[in-house]
Amino acid sequence: MSAALLSSISLVPPPVPNGEPEPVQMPVIDFSKLQQTDGSRLAVIRDVETACREIGCFQVINHGISKSVMERALSAANDFFESPAQSKAEFMSPDITKPVRYDCSNEGINKSRSYLKHYAHPLEEWIKFWPREPPSYRIKMGQYAVEIRRVALCLMHAILQSLGLGQAYLGTKLEEGIQLLAVNSYPQLTQPGVTLGLAPHSDYGFITILLPSCPGLEVMDPKTKVWMSVQQPADTLHVHIGDHLEALSNGKYRTVVHRAVLHSENSRVSIASIHGLAMNEKVRSAEELVDEQNPVMYKESSFRDFLDFLPSKETKNKSYIDSLRIDAAE
Ligand SMILES: O=C(O)CCC(=O)C(=O)O
Numbered sequence: 001m002s003a004a005l006l007s008s009i010s011l012v013p014p015p016v017p018n019g020e021p022e023p024v025q026m027p028v029i030d031f032s033k034l035q036q037t038d039g040s041r042l043a044v045i046r047d048v049e050t051a052c053r054e055i056g057c058f059q060v061i062n063h064g065i066s067k068s069v070m071e072r073a074l075s076a077a078n079d080f081f082e083s084p085a086q087s088k089a090e091f092m093s094p095d096i097t098k099p100v101r102y103d104c105s106n107e108g109i110n111k112s113r114s115y116l117k118h119y120a121h122p123l124e125e126w127i128k129f130w131p132r133e134p135p136s137y138r139i140k141m142g143q144y145a146v147e148i149r150r151v152a153l154c155l156m157h158a159i160l161q162s163l164g165l166g167q168a169y170l171g172t173k174l175e176e177g178i179q180l181l182a183v184n185s186y187p188q189l190t191q192p193g194v195t196l197g198l199a200p201h202s203d204y205g206f207i208t209i210l211l212p213s214c215p216g217l218e219v220m221d222p223k224t225k226v227w228m229s230v231q232q233p234a235d236t237l238h239v240h241i242g243d244h245l246e247a248l249s250n251g252k253y254r255t256v257v258h259r260a261v262l263h264s265e266n267s268r269v270s271i272a273s274i275h276g277l278a279m280n281e282k283v284r285s286a287e288e289l290v291d292e293q294n295p296v297m298y299k300e301s302s303f304r305d306f307l308d309f310l311p312s313k314e315t316k317n318k319s320y321i322d323s324l325r326i327d328a329a330e
């Protein structure tokens with residue numbers, strides 16, 4: 001999609017009488033053009049820059065992941081949640097550092113979300129911890145994890161280039177980085193008034209790539225603070241920016257506040273693949289994006305710091321990104 005077409009998309013939904021968010025078309029990035037070395041790549045990098053700066057999300061087409069790999073991953077997710085309670089219970093734990101964790105408590109932001117979270121890269125290190133039930137879970141989810149990571153790496157390099165830092169800016173740190181899969185399950189909307197699956201939040205990493213079985217994701221327009229209902233054709237991937245990319249870009253790109261609402265006709269599963277730097281690698285605001293007008297706006301932090309932050313008292317009053325923001329008055 002050209003920059004002209006990109007900028008012609010209206011990102012702000014018109015007000016609707018019943019207060020429901022209007023479905024909004026997200027900016028579209030043609031992934032196949034990022035593989036080219038001519039002007040097509042540069043045009044797409046400009047589109048990435050516009051999308052990241054204006055709204056913090058975009059959708060990816062021509063990413064090369066087959067429909068069957070995506071469908072098999074979603075069916076593995078669905079089959080896991082449908083498996084006997086006893087096989088899921090094995091993964092329940094209050095310890096957020098566990099390699100695999102299942103939670104159906106609906107506590108905190110998980111209004112009516114059950115989820116399975118596990119690391120996915122390097123796959124050979126983590127897959128042995130993944131569920132054995134259903135028996136095809138590891139193979140189906142493993143294949144998706146590998147393929148989505150290839151797309152994520154390419155997109156993160158493109159985003160670095162779009163910031164003017166150059167795609168090789170972080171050296172091998174992206175390749176050595178973390179991949180966390182949040183596999184989510186939401187019931188169908190049945191009770192009027194109980195519409196929220198997952199409360200508003202932002203994701204900690206550089207980017208999240210989301211694959212849902214049906215609509216339900218909403219993102220907040222950063223300017224108007226109006227909720228937008230994300231429309232995602234079955235073969236596209238939804239990408240949004242996380243807290244650590246906001247910090248690295250020194251606020252040029254903003255983390256995306258999003259939530260999931262329940263679908264009126266279907267239960268829903270989604271797979272969020274979260275990508276960031278390695279567990280103990282500190283993310284800092286890029287020096288190249290700091291000057292007198294733009295002083296450093298974020299404290300440095302790692303994924304480990306994020307995990308330490310979650311159970312802390314500070315979490316009650318602040319989001320993680322707020323805890324990183326340096327108060328101008330400090
Ligand atoms: O299910 C969705 O649409 C959103 C999931 C999400 O935000 C997450 O897993 O962090």
Ligand SMILES: [Fe+2]
Nearest residue numbers: 202203258272
């Ligand atoms: Fe999220």
